Amino acid sequence: MSETSASSPDSDPSAAGGPDPADGPLHLAVALQDAGWHPAAWREPDARPRELFDAGYWTDAVREAERGLLDFVTFEDSLAPQSASPFAPDDRTDQVRGRLDAVLVAARVAPLTERIGLVPTLVATHTEPFHLSKAVATLDYVSTGRAGLRVQIAPQPHVAAHFGRREFPPLPERDFNAPQVQQLIADLFDEAADYVEVVRRLWDSWEDDAEIRDAATGRFIDRDKLHYIDFEGRFFKVKGPSITPRPPQGQPPVAALAHASVPYRLVARSADIGFVTPQDAGHAARIVAEIRQEQQEAGRSAERLHVFGDVLVFLDEDAGAAQARRERLDGLLDEPYTSDAPVFAGTPRGLADLLLDLRAAGLTGFRLRPADADRDLKAITRGLVPELQRRGAFRRSYEAATLRGLLGLPRPANRYATAAARA
Amino acid sequence: MTTASSADQRRPKQIHLAAHFPGVNNTTVWSDPAAGSHIEFASFRRFAQTAERAKFDFLFLAEGLRLREQGGLIYDLDVVGRPDTFTVLAALAAVTSRIGLAGTINSTFNEPYEVARQFASLDHLSAGRAAWNVVTSWDAFTGENFRRGGFLPREERYTRAEQFLSTAKELFDSWRGDEIVADKASGRFLSDPAAGAFKHKDDHFSIEGRFNVPRSPQGRPVIFQAGDSDEGREFAARSADAIFSRHARLADGQAFYRDVKRRLAAYGRTSRDLLILPAATFVLGDTDEEAAERAHEVRRAQVSGQTAIKLLEQVWNRDLSAYDPEGPLPEIDPDPGEHTVARGRASVRQVRDPLAVAREWRELAAAENLSIREVIIRTSARQVFVGSPATVARTIDEYVQADASDGFILVPHITPGGLDEFADKVVPLLQERGVFRTEYEGTTLRDHLGLRTPQPGERQEEAS
Numbered sequence: 001m002s003e004t005s006a007s008s009p010d011s012d013p014s015a016a017g018g019p020d021p022a023d024g025p026l027h028l029a030v031a032l033q034d035a036g037w038h039p040a041a042w043r044e045p046d047a048r049p050r051e052l053f054d055a056g057y058w059t060d061a062v063r064e065a066e067r068g069l070l071d072f073v074t075f076e077d078s079l080a081p082q083s084a085s086p087f088a089p090d091d092r093t094d095q096v097r098g099r100l101d102a103v104l105v106a107a108r109v110a111p112l113t114e115r116i117g118l119v120p121t122l123v124a125t126h127t128e129p130f131h132l133s134k135a136v137a138t139l140d141y142v143s144t145g146r147a148g149l150r151v152q153i154a155p156q157p158h159v160a161a162h163f164g165r166r167e168f169p170p171l172p173e174r175d176f177n178a179p180q181v182q183q184l185i186a187d188l189f190d191e192a193a194d195y196v197e198v199v200r201r202l203w204d205s206w207e208d209d210a211e212i213r214d215a216a217t218g219r220f221i222d223r224d225k226l227h228y229i230d231f232e233g234r235f236f237k238v239k240g241p242s243i244t245p246r247p248p249q250g251q252p253p254v255a256a257l258a259h260a261s262v263p264y265r266l267v268a269r270s271a272d273i274g275f276v277t278p279q280d281a282g283h284a285a286r287i288v289a290e291i292r293q294e295q296q297e298a299g300r301s302a303e304r305l306h307v308f309g310d311v312l313v314f315l316d317e318d319a320g321a322a323q324a325r326r327e328r329l330d331g332l333l334d335e336p337y338t339s340d341a342p343v344f345a346g347t348p349r350g351l352a353d354l355l356l357d358l359r360a361a362g363l364t365g366f367r368l369r370p371a372d373a374d375r376d377l378k379a380i381t382r383g384l385v386p387e388l389q390r391r392g393a394f395r396r397s398y399e400a401a402t403l404r405g406l407l408g409l410p411r412p413a414n415r416y417a418t419a420a421a422r423a
Numbered sequence: 424m425t426t427a428s429s430a431d432q433r434r435p436k437q438i439h440l441a442a443h444f445p446g447v448n449n450t451t452v453w454s455d456p457a458a459g460s461h462i463e464f465a466s467f468r469r470f471a472q473t474a475e476r477a478k479f480d481f482l483f484l485a486e487g488l489r490l491r492e493q494g495g496l497i498y499d500l501d502v503v504g505r506p507d508t509f510t511v512l513a514a515l516a517a518v519t520s521r522i523g524l525a526g527t528i529n530s531t532f533n534e535p536y537e538v539a540r541q542f543a544s545l546d547h548l549s550a551g552r553a554a555w556n557v558v559t560s561w562d563a564f565t566g567e568n569f570r571r572g573g574f575l576p577r578e579e580r581y582t583r584a585e586q587f588l589s590t591a592k593e594l595f596d597s598w599r600g601d602e603i604v605a606d607k608a609s610g611r612f613l614s615d616p617a618a619g620a621f622k623h624k625d626d627h628f629s630i631e632g633r634f635n636v637p638r639s640p641q642g643r644p645v646i647f648q649a650g651d652s653d654e655g656r657e658f659a660a661r662s663a664d665a666i667f668s669r670h671a672r673l674a675d676g677q678a679f680y681r682d683v684k685r686r687l688a689a690y691g692r693t694s695r696d697l698l699i700l701p702a703a704t705f706v707l708g709d710t711d712e713e714a715a716e717r718a719h720e721v722r723r724a725q726v727s728g729q730t731a732i733k734l735l736e737q738v739w740n741r742d743l744s745a746y747d748p749e750g751p752l753p754e755i756d757p758d759p760g761e762h763t764v765a766r767g768r769a770s771v772r773q774v775r776d777p778l779a780v781a782r783e784w785r786e787l788a789a790a791e792n793l794s795i796r797e798v799i800i801r802t803s804a805r806q807v808f809v810g811s812p813a814t815v816a817r818t819i820d821e822y823v824q825a826d827a828s829d830g831f832i833l834v835p836h837i838t839p840g841g842l843d844e845f846a847d848k849v850v851p852l853l854q855e856r857g858v859f860r861t862e863y864e865g866t867t868l869r870d871h872l873g874l875r876t877p878q879p880g881e882r883q884e885e886a887s
Contacts (some may be wrong), residue, residue, distance in 0.1 A: 107513035236570035
């Protein structure tokens with residue numbers, strides 16, 4: 001039990017709804033990707049670029065994050081090699097290319113960790129909600145209640161060509177706001193919302209006590225507690241029930257990264273956690289207000305929806321050293337690295353100031369992107385975390401056994417069980 | 424075996440053994456007091472660690488993508504539900520170090536890019552222990568769970584499966600294995616800007632771009648095939664590393680073995696390039712008599728009265744719920760029309776002429792005065808190996824030496840402890856006979872199975 005958190009989120013009645021209070025515990029996640037988020041990070045002396053495709057590399061990173069008592073780690077993924085452009089492939093040879101399936105990396109790490117949440121990325125545009133629903137449910141079983149998922153879309157035509165089932169128009173950077181491009185993006189986010197709805201219904205398609213093993217009647221299950229989901233939407237239909245029983249958390253948390261109104265709506269309608277990229281506290285407040293408004297319109301104001309700020313970090317005990325490291329890494333590129341997220345180069349103390357400032361604007365937590373997966377991750381767990389603990393803003397031990405528990409989300413009732421009880 | 428080297432001639436043919444996690448059918452006895460969860464990871468860990476302790480080649484997970492129905496209702500008498508194959512195998516890679524990790528993945532409800540990267544990822548994450556049992560389903564019933572649907576005309580089944588597999592092989596081979604140089608000083612991560620480039624076009628798949636998982640330790644996962652038809656056998660002879668076969672009995676197994684192995688030469692392959700591994704159930708006892716008694720008890724647990732009626736309905740294609748399982752077979756004949764009673768069950772599609780089956784069963788019942796349940800117990804799958812550990816070890820060895828198979832995929836009837844007795848009592852006897860490894864000799868599944876690691880771009884079709 002932590003002396004800084006008032007009571008266990010599992011038992012806290014205020015956990016049932018609404019945003020975290022601005023003086024409540026702060027939530028902290030780390031986004032794992034390649035050798036780090038800076039494209040030259042793999043060239044650092046301590047980097048292990050030849051081990052990026054080995055289980056040990058990922059296990060070490062997640063264990064480090066767990067030593068820092070973080071809520072969860074996310075695993076980036078994509079259905080194409082990384083590219084310096086978000087819109088098109090490249091043929092660079094000076095950056096990390098190639099990555100392993102994020103769900104499988106998370107599953108490989110799960111038995112070797114105990115408390116930290118594991119949130120792989122999945123691409124809704126080209127995958128089957130039935131498969132991913134049972135994959136994340138199973139991740140929840142192999143981690144005994146620590147799974148989540150982060151949903152992403154893939155509007156790029158070159159990614160679609162890997163599947164050959166649909167064709168998308170080119171996404172030229174300068175015409176990104178063209179109506180047909182914006183329409184495609186809006187459609188793909190609507191499709192992602194349907195996808196999440198199917199995944200969630202499938203998780204609920206078995207009631208918790210459906211398996212009865214009743215020797216007297218010879219029945220293994222009570223089939224009245226299994227439910228067809230009969231989803232029919234604009235883009236696809238799915239029958240159900242799942243082949244996998246309801247996962248330990250009931251509903252593993254769903255996350256999405258959002259930079260604009262269309263994805264904010266996906267977060268507000270479908271997610272438990274939104275990752276947003278405000279440049280300052282005022283920007284953060286405006287984004288949070290927009291999401292909360294959408295959340296209310298979606299009829300979800302009673303539910304706790306986290307809004308996490310993404311920050312890319314270079315952390316050193318000396319602010320000048322962090323800045324110098326950033327410049328040195330940028331010097332290895334043709335032009336300095338820029339990010340969709342704000343970039344912080346400084347000390348753990350400075351970062352703690354920034355995070356608490358942003359939290360006052362309404363954010364409930366942060367997903368930090370270490371510029372260097374080794375050095376900056378350790379600076380988060382060994383520098384930032386103790387600093388936040390000193391300020392009473394972060395846990396001193398894990399207070400719950402599940403990811404929902406860490407996030408203050410109660411285990412939800414099964415939508416179908418409720419319907420049956422009413423009927 | 425015409426290709427055996429002189430060293431191999433001195434050494435008896437080595438047996439390959441695998442463990443099938445108990446499945447969702449009436450072979451698995453869930454009513455036994457020892458039966459545990461078939462969903463929780465602890466069961467999979469225990470099962471896998473037992474198989475690894477016994478030096479098995481691999482463990483195997485089956486797949487089914489729609490819950491079975493009978494009479495329009497979800498079938499509730501057998502174990503129901505299972506976790507996701509890939510996710511369990513990846514997690515098992517963390518708690519085992521040598522044993523192969525094999526899973527069935529359907530080629531109908533997936534795309535090659537996604538499945539290839541999942542298997543390549545699993546092979547990396549397990550340091551070379553992944554295997555893929557390629558199956559094709561074609562029913563619209565299962566397809567209702569998928570956005571792409573699933574119906575495939577029967578004649579297109581194998582074309583699609585073959586094209587799926589050859590597309591996946593192109594993706595595995597799109598990285599040669601030497602592209603990642605990761606030279607920090609020069610800043611060169613890749614030696615080749617086109618690493619992973621592919622372009623594939625056939626009747627079913629038209630895809631191009633770049634694959635994003637570098638070449639995995641085994642090059643490609645070990646490929647299993649399970650189909651039994653003539654096309655299935657030909658497909659296996661051309662493209663698979665092993666067959667998961669149904670022919671575990673001696674004469675039947677020998678005939679299948681001869682038939683499939685003789686097909687290999689046409690593709691420039693030898694007998695050792697394709698292993699035949701039938702699924703086999705077993706019951707052990709201190710003596711052969713005790714094992715026979717236990718086998719009978721297990722059969723009665725597997726075929727309860729209700730289960731007997733349900734299995735009878737699958738042949739009769741009629742609602743027989745009013746019949747007494749302890750009474751005689753129905754006088755009414757099976758409905759030979761389109762099968763409507765049971766859905767999502769592979770065995771139903773394999774039922775031969777139901778009128779002929781009914782005739783045989785009536786003759787059997789009349790000759791021995793058997794009830795419905797007794798007939799089903801007698802005629803549905805009996806255990807393959809029943810006896811004392813010495814008898815079972817000897818029989819397995821004899822079968823393998825007589826070329827009925829290259830080994831067996833054992834299917835215990837209890838989750839998760841059903842393999843323990845075999846591991847503790849039979850494996851040491853096989854080791855004493857000099858036909859089963861006492862330690863793993865290699866690190867990858869290909870090492871355990873004696874299969875070569877394929878070179879990039881090497882196609883079996885081109886080797887002839």
